[in-house]
Amino acid sequence: MKSKSILSKRVICVVGVIVGIAIIIGGFVISKYFNGMLSSGPTTSTTFGADYYTKQYGATTDILWDIYNVFMVTRLGISLMLFSFGAFDICYFLSKLCDTFNAKSTENKEQITSTEKFEVQNQCSENTNLTSEQSVN
Numbered sequence: 001m002k003s004k005s006i007l008s009k010r011v012i013c014v015v016g017v018i019v020g021i022a023i024i025i026g027g028f029v030i031s032k033y034f035n036g037m038l039s040s041g042p043t044t045s046t047t048f049g050a051d052y053y054t055k056q057y058g059a060t061t062d063i064l065w066d067i068y069n070v071f072m073v074t075r076l077g078i079s080l081m082l083f084s085f086g087a088f089d090i091c092y093f094l095s096k097l098c099d100t101f102n103a104k105s106t107e108n109k110e111q112i113t114s115t116e117k118f119e120v121q122n123q124c125s126e127n128t129n130l131t132s133e134q135s136v137n
Contacts, residue, residue, distance in 0.1 A: 009100045016093030020086045027082030034075055 006100050006103060010097060013093045013097035013100065016046060017090050020089030020093065023082050023086035023089060027079040029076060030082065031079035082132070
């Protein structure tokens with residue numbers, strides 16, 4: 001019965017490690033492939049017929065670049081958070097997996113120890129029977 005519970009704990013731990021790896025891969029994908037839509041820096045060289053339109057265009061591109069920079073910082077933060085969470089997940093479930101292996105070896109040692117105790121008790125009872133028989137004779 002204990003071996004089934006240990007086996008189910010091992011399966012859960014392996015699934016946890018796989019989920020951690022998937023989370024790290026997700027963080028990598030976010031940091032690598034979600035680059036945004038802008039390809040060049042702010043342009044102020046575009047001029048229109050009136051100074052008002054040129055200044056409005058410059059202000060609009062500055063706002064657009066500010067929003068883009070916020071997006072890039074948010075993307076970096078999310079990807080780093082996913083990397084960290086995935087690494088924590090892997091470490092946690094690997095430690096639990098190691099604990100299940102240690103529990104199995106401890107269980108085997110306890111079985112051996114209880115068997116040895118039983119044998120020693122049998123030997124002691126046989127020795128007691130022999131000494132009582134010798135004292136009767």
